Amino acid sequence: MKDITTSVLKIDNEEKSKGSAIYVSDITIPGMYYAKTVRSTISKGKIQKITLPEMPENYTIVDYKDIPGKNIVRIIFEDQKIFAEDEVTYYGEPIMLVVGPDKLIIEELVKQIKIEYIEETPVFEYVNSAINYNFKKGDAKSAFENADKVIKYDYVTGYQEQLYIEPQGMVVDIEGDKVTLTGSLQCPYYVKNAVLSALDAKDSEVRVIQAVVGGAFGGKEEFPSLTTTQLAVAAKKIGKPIKMIYEREEDMEVTTKRHPSKINMEAAISKDKEILAFRANVGLDAGANIGLSGVVLSRALIACTGAYTIDDIEVNGDVFLTNTVPNGAYRGFGAPQMLFAVEMFMHHIAKEIDCDPLKLRLRYLSKQGDATSTQGTFNDPIIMNDMIKKAMKESDYKAKKIKYAKEDVYKGIGMSWFLHGCGFTGSGESTHINALVKLRKDKNDKVHILIAAVDMGQGIRTTMMKIVSQVLDIPLEQTVYDLPNTDLVPDSGPTVASRTIMIVGGLVARAAKQLKENWTPGEELTVSERYKQPEYIKWDEDNFVGDAYPAYSWGVNIVEVEVCPVTYQVTLQHVWSVYDVGKAIDERIIMGQADGGIMQGIGYGYLEVMNSKDGRIQQKNVTDYIIPTSVDSPPLDTYLMDNPYPLGPYGAKGAGELTLVGGAPAVALAIEEAIGKKIHKIPVTPEYIMELMKNGKN
Amino acid sequence: MAKIKFKLNNKEIEIDENPNLRLLDVLRDKFEFTGVKEGCGEGECGACAVLINNDIVNSCIVPLGNVNGKEIMTIEGYSETKKYDVIKDAYAEEGAVQCGFCTPGMIIASESLLNKNPHPTEEEIRVGLSGNLCRCTGYNMIVKAVKSAAKKGDGLW
Numbered sequence: 001m002k003d004i005t006t007s008v009l010k011i012d013n014e015e016k017s018k019g020s021a022i023y024v025s026d027i028t029i030p031g032m033y034y035a036k037t038v039r040s041t042i043s044k045g046k047i048q049k050i051t052l053p054e055m056p057e058n059y060t061i062v063d064y065k066d067i068p069g070k071n072i073v074r075i076i077f078e079d080q081k082i083f084a085e086d087e088v089t090y091y092g093e094p095i096m097l098v099v100g101p102d103k104l105i106i107e108e109l110v111k112q113i114k115i116e117y118i119e120e121t122p123v124f125e126y127v128n129s130a131i132n133y134n135f136k137k138g139d140a141k142s143a144f145e146n147a148d149k150v151i152k153y154d155y156v157t158g159y160q161e162q163l164y165i166e167p168q169g170m171v172v173d174i175e176g177d178k179v180t181l182t183g184s185l186q187c188p189y190y191v192k193n194a195v196l197s198a199l200d201a202k203d204s205e206v207r208v209i210q211a212v213v214g215g216a217f218g219g220k221e222e223f224p225s226l227t228t229t230q231l232a233v234a235a236k237k238i239g240k241p242i243k244m245i246y247e248r249e250e251d252m253e254v255t256t257k258r259h260p261s262k263i264n265m266e267a268a269i270s271k272d273k274e275i276l277a278f279r280a281n282v283g284l285d286a287g288a289n290i291g292l293s294g295v296v297l298s299r300a301l302i303a304c305t306g307a308y309t310i311d312d313i314e315v316n317g318d319v320f321l322t323n324t325v326p327n328g329a330y331r332g333f334g335a336p337q338m339l340f341a342v343e344m345f346m347h348h349i350a351k352e353i354d355c356d357p358l359k360l361r362l363r364y365l366s367k368q369g370d371a372t373s374t375q376g377t378f379n380d381p382i383i384m385n386d387m388i389k390k391a392m393k394e395s396d397y398k399a400k401k402i403k404y405a406k407e408d409v410y411k412g413i414g415m416s417w418f419l420h421g422c423g424f425t426g427s428g429e430s431t432h433i434n435a436l437v438k439l440r441k442d443k444n445d446k447v448h449i450l451i452a453a454v455d456m457g458q459g460i461r462t463t464m465m466k467i468v469s470q471v472l473d474i475p476l477e478q479t480v481y482d483l484p485n486t487d488l489v490p491d492s493g494p495t496v497a498s499r500t501i502m503i504v505g506g507l508v509a510r511a512a513k514q515l516k517e518n519w520t521p522g523e524e525l526t527v528s529e530r531y532k533q534p535e536y537i538k539w540d541e542d543n544f545v546g547d548a549y550p551a552y553s554w555g556v557n558i559v560e561v562e563v564c565p566v567t568y569q570v571t572l573q574h575v576w577s578v579y580d581v582g583k584a585i586d587e588r589i590i591m592g593q594a595d596g597g598i599m600q601g602i603g604y605g606y607l608e609v610m611n612s613k614d615g616r617i618q619q620k621n622v623t624d625y626i627i628p629t630s631v632d633s634p635p636l637d638t639y640l641m642d643n644p645y646p647l648g649p650y651g652a653k654g655a656g657e658l659t660l661v662g663g664a665p666a667v668a669l670a671i672e673e674a675i676g677k678k679i680h681k682i683p684v685t686p687e688y689i690m691e692l693m694k695n696g697k698n
Numbered sequence: 699m700a701k702i703k704f705k706l707n708n709k710e711i712e713i714d715e716n717p718n719l720r721l722l723d724v725l726r727d728k729f730e731f732t733g734v735k736e737g738c739g740e741g742e743c744g745a746c747a748v749l750i751n752n753d754i755v756n757s758c759i760v761p762l763g764n765v766n767g768k769e770i771m772t773i774e775g776y777s778e779t780k781k782y783d784v785i786k787d788a789y790a791e792e793g794a795v796q797c798g799f800c801t802p803g804m805i806i807a808s809e810s811l812l813n814k815n816p817h818p819t820e821e822e823i824r825v826g827l828s829g830n831l832c833r834c835t836g837y838n839m840i841v842k843a844v845k846s847a848a849k850k851g852d853g854l855w
Binding site for chain 2: 007009010012013014015016017018019020021022023025026162163164165166167212213214215216217247248249456457458459588589591592595596597598599600621622623627628629630631633635636
């Protein structure tokens with residue numbers, strides 16, 4: 001049998017290349033109506049009066065009064081309204097939909113709707129804490145009391161927009177009591193549950209189908225639950241199929257983004273220049289409602305020591321509500337902010353205590369058996385030493401580092417080390433998700449993979465088919481994995497948190513083994529598997545004590561840059577990455593994840609500027625929100641290490657997010673070295689570099 | 699309304715339409731082409747790219763009236779050609795297709811580049827594709843695919 005890592009051609013290459021793959025914007029239903037959202041034009045206030053124009057025949061508005069169930073988008077924290085009622089809390093908040101047969105007439109009607117407000121003073125600062133988490137490991141308090149020196153640094157990170165090339169979109173169809181939602185989404189069952197709650201409907205009355213998804217990166221994790229509930233309510237009201245596709249400007253202004261953050265780090269240092277303890281204080285800007293922000297904060301806090309083991313720590317974090325667009329899931333989910341701070345901080349400590357950063361970092365690098373930040377245990381082998389050696393050798397890191405430090409060349413090379421917890425934080429997999437997968441063998445011995453995992457470009461359809469065909473020793477063509485439809489597939493959980501291969505793929509592999517044991521040619525058979533938490537994993541959610549994740553993936557990124565001494569423009573020269581994702585189920589697919597992830601991570605670190613002014617997002621299109629182009633992207637060399645995880649399918653762990661989280665610190669450290677000034681903020685723009693060249697510290 | 703004549707994927711077309719419509723909308727709504735996609739609506743992302751008289755153009759910023767007398771090739775027509783087969787095979791083998799939303803536009807950009815420069819250097823490929831945004835791949839696999847297509851399809855362009 002072939003090694004599973006050997007690449008196969010992805011099953012959807014052909015249809016995507018020739019343009020016949022059906023994305024949501026390609027769907028038409030006879031008699032279909034369109035919808036556009038009427039939004040708040042202030043950041044905070046009471047709605048005093050709404051004046052509607054005379055509505056032509058077949059045109060109608062849909063607002064909160066039309067919601068049969070709860071006016072809440074049901075996800076985790078239930079504080080987001082489907083439509084605003086008598087008050088608005090951010091610019092762009094949805095108030096109603098205008099629905100009708102002609103898009104141009106809808107546009108006109110939207111313009112004519114007058115909404116009068118009593119404005120209130122909005123809050124844009126980090127003052128209104130909605131969630132506070134804190135935890136301790138060891139005794140940081142006495143370590144700080146006994147410290148010879150305390151080093152403090154503050155770090156700031158900006159927004160990041162997912163910028164999937166396909167904007168958000170959804171189509172609703174209605175037949176009798178049955179509502180069908182088809183769209184660009186990551187989590188069919190999140191959407192189904194949200195719609196059930198909004199419509200107060202029976203389970204059989206709502207069906208969700210995935211269209212081909214044109215990129216998501218977390219941006220289609222919870223946001224589609226809002227648009228689908230709106231459309232489902234509208235379809236119930238008027239009894240017509242309705243399509244709503246966002247234009248890029250609307251998408252960028254009102255959809256969820258990566259949380260901006262402020263992170264204060266403190267280290268207690270002994271006389272012998274040892275790090276005795278860490279204190280971390282993290283503030284996330286959630287925007288106008290909590291949504292997933294608490295979970296994002298958890299992941300950030302748990303990553304507070306990065307790839308290092310520090311025995312004594314104190315961690316505190318807040319989710320701050322501001323009157324701005326709500327932030328949410330984005331690949332990495334809180335870890336990119338924290339890992340930027342940790343990696344910069346380790347370097348800044350090294351500079352302050354006059355120690356070689358590499359030596360200092362190696363001293364604290366986590367090893368198998370070490371306690372995690374939450375007093376759990378790194379149970380599996382950690383092969384970071386080999387990975388670091390490999391990355392340094394391939395990039396000629398040491399020689400370049402010495403050379404660039406000596407010469408006045410505005411060149412730099414930076415290296416980040418990082419880990420990413422795979423799957424849901426804590427006991428989320430067993431308490432919240434409880435994944436179920438099914439495999440059905442039909443009479444022709446074709447094996448249908450029945451799971452709710454969404455292929456959004458990461459190749460999960462091919463990967464899952466490969467796992468099943470390998471276990472059963474049948475050709476790939478004998479397996480079938482259609483786009484999920486909640487009437488046909490069980491809830492195997494959302495397509496998030498680098499969980500799909502490891503958790504869902506693990507269950508699929510087990511189900512395939514079951515099928516193999518009971519295989520009778522020509523006979524139909526359905527088998528299922530449900531997630532069971534491994535017994536050695538213990539997690540106390542209230543106190544952040546125990547194993548926060550079932551497994552960890554690890555990585556090293558090295559980025560080389562050149563900074564123009566006149567314009568301070570940064571040019572990427574080369575990137576080297578080494579990853580431990582357990583075992584790659586398909587090498588080419590993982591390499592593709594690696595390339596795309598690192599460019600998003602590096603973009604976050606030096607290029608992608610998004611800000612909010614008076615509560616309004618300033619960048620509304622790809623002309624003013626700059627992402628890397630083919631010219632910005634340097635050669636990307638990636639090396640995968642085999643370090644099989646016993647509970648993953650064929651040893652696989654999570655991969656999707658890992659490839660992003662180390663990009664920002666690696667590029668920031670490279671720039672820091674090139675300009676000889678300490679960096680505390682991302683993105684490191686030419687303007688920021690100019691400021692550092694004038695007033696920054698060495 | 700105006701009579702507009704053009705060639706679309708090698709077929710003569712004559713339609714009576716509003717000449718101010720975006721070519722993108724006409725191709726998608728009237729001709730039901732799904733390979734021409736709207737990513738940004740302002741000529742920046744390349745998802746709606748088509749060839750007009752062999753030049754790559756973003757169809758979201760072209761008024762229909764402008765194509766009168768011209769030859770338009772979309773991915774639907776281009777995918778019938780041998781050159782397409784070489785390019786799409788190279789894309790598949792190099793792993794250049796992820797979510798696929800940029801892919802038809804990217805392939806049109808690859809054709810436009812190879813048509814003008816059958817043996818491009820890596821830098822020329824990067825410049826040639828720089829009008830098309832991709833968020834999934836980091837571009838390297840696409841660049842490799844174009845390099846490989848130029849080699850395997852040597853003589854076709």
